[in-house]
Amino acid sequence: MMDAIKLGRKVLEVEANAILSMKDRLGPEFVRAVELIRQSEGKLVTTGIGKSGQIARKLASTFSSTGTPAVYLHPAESAHGDMGIIGSKDVVLALSYGGESAELVQTLAFCARRGIPVIGMTGKAESSLAKASKVVLDVHVSAEACPLGLAPTASTTASLAMGDALAMAVLELRGFSALDFAEYHPGGSLGARLLTRVKDLMHSGEAMPLVTKDTPMKQVFSIMTHRQVRGVAGVIDERGDLIGVITDGDIRRRLEKNGDPLEGMAGDLMNPSPRTIDQEELAEKAFFLMEQFKIQLLFVLDSSSGVPHKPVGILNYQDLLSAKIR
Numbered sequence: 001m002m003d004a005i006k007l008g009r010k011v012l013e014v015e016a017n018a019i020l021s022m023k024d025r026l027g028p029e030f031v032r033a034v035e036l037i038r039q040s041e042g043k044l045v046t047t048g049i050g051k052s053g054q055i056a057r058k059l060a061s062t063f064s065s066t067g068t069p070a071v072y073l074h075p076a077e078s079a080h081g082d083m084g085i086i087g088s089k090d091v092v093l094a095l096s097y098g099g100e101s102a103e104l105v106q107t108l109a110f111c112a113r114r115g116i117p118v119i120g121m122t123g124k125a126e127s128s129l130a131k132a133s134k135v136v137l138d139v140h141v142s143a144e145a146c147p148l149g150l151a152p153t154a155s156t157t158a159s160l161a162m163g164d165a166l167a168m169a170v171l172e173l174r175g176f177s178a179l180d181f182a183e184y185h186p187g188g189s190l191g192a193r194l195l196t197r198v199k200d201l202m203h204s205g206e207a208m209p210l211v212t213k214d215t216p217m218k219q220v221f222s223i224m225t226h227r228q229v230r231g232v233a234g235v236i237d238e239r240g241d242l243i244g245v246i247t248d249g250d251i252r253r254r255l256e257k258n259g260d261p262l263e264g265m266a267g268d269l270m271n272p273s274p275r276t277i278d279q280e281e282l283a284e285k286a287f288f289l290m291e292q293f294k295i296q297l298l299f300v301l302d303s304s305s306g307v308p309h310k311p312v313g314i315l316n317y318q319d320l321l322s323a324k325i326r
Contacts, residue, residue: 011153014145018154019161025138026165033119033135034169037068042089044070047078049103051152052095052159059093059163066167067176075103083110092118093163097139097155099127108132121159137162193325198286199279201323202300202313209233210311213243213267220246220266229314232297235270241309242299244270278303279312283325290317 037044044063048056056072063070073085083106086092092111094104099122111118112132120133123140130136139162145153178194207228211220213235224233224246235244250269251261261269277286277298286298300313320326 007147011145014143015154015157018141018145018158021142022139022158022162029135029137030166030169033137033166034173036091036117036119036135037063037093037166037170038173040089040091042069042087042091044068044093045073045086045090046070046093046095047073047075047104047107048095049075049101051156052097052101055156055159055163056093056095058160059095059167062164062167063170065181066171067174067180068167068170073107075101075107078110079106083107086110086114086116088114088116090116092116093121093166094118094129094133095121095159095163096127096129097123097152097159099124099129101129104129121162123155123158137166193284194282196283196323196325197279198277198281198283198298198300198315199313201283201319202279202315203229203319204300204313208311208314210236211246211266212236212238213265213270215266217264217266217269218262220269221251221262224248229297229316232314233266234274234299234311234314235266236311239310240307242274242276242301242311244272245274245299246270247297274299276301276311277315280304283315283320283323286315287320287325290320 044060046056046060053074060070060072071085073082094108096104099120108118108129117134118132119135119137120129121137121139122129124130125136125138139155139158141154141158143149144151144155209223209227209229209232211223211233220233224231231248233246234242235246237243246266246269250271254261254269275289275293275295275298277289277300279300279302289298290296296317298315299311300315301308301310302312
């Protein structure tokens with residue numbers, strides 16, 4: 001068992017060193033590669049065969065999800081019609097550690113004929129791929145992590161890390177934001193947090209428990225119990241503006257003071273400073289407000305309307321949990 005752990009640690013050390021050794025190699029060529037991709041009016045086409053192809057496929061996905069349209073082209077398929085994927089305004093990112101993959105020949109020749117820039121990612125600076133590339137990214141490693149020195153391990157890790165560095169540099173220079181990222185990942189938790197707005201989750205219309213300050217508390221209690229959103233009542237004036245709120249907590253506090261919660265009118269018990277939120281705010285902000293003020297419900301307003309203080313909906317904590325905002 002200890003031998004396995006020792007071997008595992010050695011692999012991790014070799015691959016970590018392979019990545020760290022590339023730090024000092026980043027220079028003008030890396031900058032040129034970043035600018036080629038950033039300024040391209042087309043897409044990024046990644047290509048490679050074998051393990052390099054798997055890395056190229058992953059990098060296409062990474063670029064696509066971070067604001068750079070990208071697609072993977074299988075070099076063996078490119079010679080049988082798929083070469084049409086490459087457009088005149090595209091940039092090609094070709095991966096081959098040895099730089100002599102026969103399958104890449106046709107793709108590189110096509111790019112040369114059409115004047116399409118190629119960024120070559122290779123471990124051999126004098127290889128055919130390097131010579132055919134406009135920009136060369138050096139990913140050579142001193143040793144593979146494979147005990148036999150044969151299976152691509154440290155070299156593929158280095159290529160993946162270099163590709164990620166390239167993608168993140170382009171992302172940063174393009175000003176790609178978390179909101180942009182969420183737009184490309186609407187099904188994920190980040191998408192839910194950054195794309196879902198209060199109006200998408202709020203209850204409106206008859207679901208809102210609304211009363212006036214002259215509504216008898218017995219009727220208020222009934223509304224708080226039987227509406228879709230329970231445990232609260234919003235108090236509105238003659239114009240429909242929200243002027244207060246009554247919660248279960250207000251009723252409990254009256255009971256603690258030996259008061260009759262069914263006595264009097266809504267205006268006698270309401271809190272005249274209700275917490276509210278605009279319907280266009282992100283649901284994430286509603287979550288923050290509820291946690292900050294330790295409340296379960298927020299009345300929703302529409303500040304852009306002609307009646308900015310009139311409630312248009314109500315949002316509760318469970319709505320946010322159900323929507324997986326957190």
